[in-house]
Amino acid sequence: MEPSSHLYQPQRQSPKAVLLILLKYLRIIVRQMWPILLIVLINPTNGKGIIITVIAFGIALISLIYSLVAYTRYYFFIENNELCVRSGVFRKTVLNVPFDRIQSIDFKRNLVHQFLNVVSVQVDTAGSKGSELELDAIELERAEELREFILAYKQARKTVATYSDTFLPPIPIVQETPELILALSPKDLMKIGISENHLRTAAIIFAFFLGLADDIDQLLGWDVYGQLENTTTAMSLFGLLATLVAIPLFIVISFTITLIRTVLKYYGLKFWREGKSYKVVSGLFTRNEKSIQKSKIQVIRWVTSPLKRLFGIYQMNIYQAANVDQNKDKSLVIPGCYKEQVDHTLDTIVPEFKHAVFTSHRMHPAIVRLMVVVFGFIPAVLFGLMAWYNEGMMQWLLTLVFPLAILMGYLYQRKRRLKIDPDFMISEGGIFGNSSKLIEIYKIQSVQIHSSPMQRRRGLTSLHVYTAGGEIAFPYLNEKIARQARDYILYRVEKEEKSWM
Amino acid sequence: MSPINELFTNDQIDLQGLPDAEQLEMIPLEPAYKTVRYISAALIAFVIITASWAIVMFQPDLAPYGYIGAGLMTLIAWWMVVYNGLAFHYMGYAIREKDITYKSGWLWKSMTTVPFNRVQHCDLRQGIIDRRFGLSKLTIYTAGGQSTDLMIPGLLPETAEKLKTFILRSTEQSIENE
Numbered sequence: 001m002e003p004s005s006h007l008y009q010p011q012r013q014s015p016k017a018v019l020l021i022l023l024k025y026l027r028i029i030v031r032q033m034w035p036i037l038l039i040v041l042i043n044p045t046n047g048k049g050i051i052i053t054v055i056a057f058g059i060a061l062i063s064l065i066y067s068l069v070a071y072t073r074y075y076f077f078i079e080n081n082e083l084c085v086r087s088g089v090f091r092k093t094v095l096n097v098p099f100d101r102i103q104s105i106d107f108k109r110n111l112v113h114q115f116l117n118v119v120s121v122q123v124d125t126a127g128s129k130g131s132e133l134e135l136d137a138i139e140l141e142r143a144e145e146l147r148e149f150i151l152a153y154k155q156a157r158k159t160v161a162t163y164s165d166t167f168l169p170p171i172p173i174v175q176e177t178p179e180l181i182l183a184l185s186p187k188d189l190m191k192i193g194i195s196e197n198h199l200r201t202a203a204i205i206f207a208f209f210l211g212l213a214d215d216i217d218q219l220l221g222w223d224v225y226g227q228l229e230n231t232t233t234a235m236s237l238f239g240l241l242a243t244l245v246a247i248p249l250f251i252v253i254s255f256t257i258t259l260i261r262t263v264l265k266y267y268g269l270k271f272w273r274e275g276k277s278y279k280v281v282s283g284l285f286t287r288n289e290k291s292i293q294k295s296k297i298q299v300i301r302w303v304t305s306p307l308k309r310l311f312g313i314y315q316m317n318i319y320q321a322a323n324v325d326q327n328k329d330k331s332l333v334i335p336g337c338y339k340e341q342v343d344h345t346l347d348t349i350v351p352e353f354k355h356a357v358f359t360s361h362r363m364h365p366a367i368v369r370l371m372v373v374v375f376g377f378i379p380a381v382l383f384g385l386m387a388w389y390n391e392g393m394m395q396w397l398l399t400l401v402f403p404l405a406i407l408m409g410y411l412y413q414r415k416r417r418l419k420i421d422p423d424f425m426i427s428e429g430g431i432f433g434n435s436s437k438l439i440e441i442y443k444i445q446s447v448q449i450h451s452s453p454m455q456r457r458r459g460l461t462s463l464h465v466y467t468a469g470g471e472i473a474f475p476y477l478n479e480k481i482a483r484q485a486r487d488y489i490l491y492r493v494e495k496e497e498k499s500w501m
Numbered sequence: 502m503s504p505i506n507e508l509f510t511n512d513q514i515d516l517q518g519l520p521d522a523e524q525l526e527m528i529p530l531e532p533a534y535k536t537v538r539y540i541s542a543a544l545i546a547f548v549i550i551t552a553s554w555a556i557v558m559f560q561p562d563l564a565p566y567g568y569i570g571a572g573l574m575t576l577i578a579w580w581m582v583v584y585n586g587l588a589f590h591y592m593g594y595a596i597r598e599k600d601i602t603y604k605s606g607w608l609w610k611s612m613t614t615v616p617f618n619r620v621q622h623c624d625l626r627q628g629i630i631d632r633r634f635g636l637s638k639l640t641i642y643t644a645g646g647q648s649t650d651l652m653i654p655g656l657l658p659e660t661a662e663k664l665k666t667f668i669l670r671s672t673e674q675s676i677e678n679e
Binding site (some may be wrong): 104321444446447448449450451452453456466467468471483484486487488490491493494496500501 | 509516517520521522599600606608609610611612613614615616618619643644645646649650651659675
């Protein structure tokens with residue numbers, strides 16, 4: 001491919017970026033201040049509200065002007081095999097990202113991007129913080145050109161590194177035909193939405209309303225909590241009825257929200273294999289494209305919950321080597337797929353997996369006692385004391401955490417397994433559902449063995465193995481097995497000649 | 502169900518014959534480091550104790566629970582100082598041909614091993630108290646993230662420097678072989 005010379009010329013982002021910047025600011029303003037805006041709209045005569053609004057809009061206007069100036073000063077270009085960005089309003093800064101350090105180049109398009117035919121380009125680098133780069137709006141063709149240029153360079157480098165001959169072998173750029181591993185139909189999407197974790201959404205909504213009540217409390221001086229307390233303590237027939245209506249309503253709302261969220265996020269999800277990389281494209285309004293190179297894959301996880309099991313679906317996560325400190329989720333998520341698709345994916349990523357012969361190791365039952373004490377007994381005693389002190393009848397219900405902990409501890413111990421094969425390691429678990437985490441032993445970075453006095457008394461230890469994309473931690477493992485596992489892993493890693501990434 | 506005492510059922514290699522990391526001869530840290538541990542633990546303990554008693558003094562309505570709480574915090578802080586000092590005797594490192602191991606902990610023991618062919622980089626650091634006692638801290642980074650970084654404190658600067666050079670050379674060699 002002949003690199004286009006204009007990539008070397010410093011250039012601004014697409015002029016359409018201005019519109020995107022405007023929208024970005026509008027969204028930030030609305031997101032940050034919507035409770036205030038709401039209150040101002042409801043109660044426009046409130047003096048405090050107006051002052052706050054004026055100040056907020058002033059700040060927003062200044063930052064908007066600043067960002068527009070920043071746009072005109074923002075240039076990107078390629079120089080000496082580095083992607084450079086020159087920016088800054090008052091102080092000029094130049095950010096150089098060497099191609100060698102670039103881990104992945106992802107495109108993101110929301111509805112506006114799609115409408116304007118531009119993409120946001122996210123360049124992730126290995127290591128050092130603050131060196132990742134994001135271009136807000138680039139024309140699609142230009143972005144693709146940029147990506148291809150950098151990827152071609154990287155591929156060429158890799159080839160040179162592998163054959164360290166004196167001459168450079170011609171670099172074949174093979175355009176492999178992408179293989180579609182799975183595509184989610186609207187029906188699949190419904191199944192996934194229905195079987196998502198609704199409790200989590202309920203908790204978020206609950207927290208959100210508490211936060212809202214706080215805001216209203218502070219801004220308007222309405223005593224929301226007091227009102228709530230009055231209604232709940234009254235316990236009139238009306239109050240009871242209201243509660244009876246509110247709970248199902250709450251459940252229906254959280255259910256609907258999760259369903260909508262799932263559909264928006266995973267709409268038209270397609271999971272592709274393109275030569276040596278895997279790609280997931282999804283989203284209704286925001287079209288997200290994430291890809292992972294096969295060699296970077298470190299951990300594969302597949303999970304099912306009781307609801308998901310009804311439909312026979314699994315959630316699959318593919319984790320890649322990433323800078324853990326960046327706290328950014330760089331895994332590929334396939335929210336729902338059938339067992340055959342999990343097997344097929346495993347087969348393409350780790351072909352030897354189907355021949356693996358695993359030996360299972362269980363967790364010592366003493367873990368149940370520990371879990372019951374920590375998550376059941378101690379909280380139950382504290383709740384009991386609280387209930388006794390407050391003479392609150394309902395609070396006694398909280399002590400039910402004790403039997404619940406017994407049940408959960410029992411289920412946890414029963415399902416937990418550490419499976420080892422000479423090449424692979426799987427950690428299985430799940431209390432109500434099932435989860436499996438697979439790693440290839442030669443990709444392990446380090447091994448830790450921990451033991452508490454309680455564990456040592458029973459001849460037990462905790463085994464932790466770390467990869468660049470996640471860890472397997474297995475407490476309450478037989479000490480002899482844990483040591484053997486550690487010695488074997490070290491032996492395997494140290495004699496391995498394949499690169500882990 | 503009978504417990505499985507072997508790691509694999511399909512023994513391809515002699516598991517008993519593998520080098521056993523448990524048999525390692527641990528090299529202890531510099532004795533001066535024990536003092537450093539006492540001092541830094543005592544400083545933290547001082548802050549905790551002062552803060553908890555200050556809260557009790559300025560919030561009289563917390564009594565009597567305030568006193569119980571502050572008393573507990575004092576006990577915990579003292580225990581921390583004692584534990585820190587005692588745990589020193591259980592700290593040590595060992596180097597083999599292809600990996601490095603660090604062991605620590607008195608009641609809660611832990612042992613981390615990093616193969617040289619997984620080392621990303623190393624650095625040497627000196628804290629304020631370390632510098633007074635002429636000690637250095639060697640940190641070995643892997644791609645596995647913060648919790649796997651192997652940190653060996655209480656080394657003489659020369660030893661630390663030597664260790665660092667050795668590790669980096671071994672890492673280079675093992676990567677060249679790949």
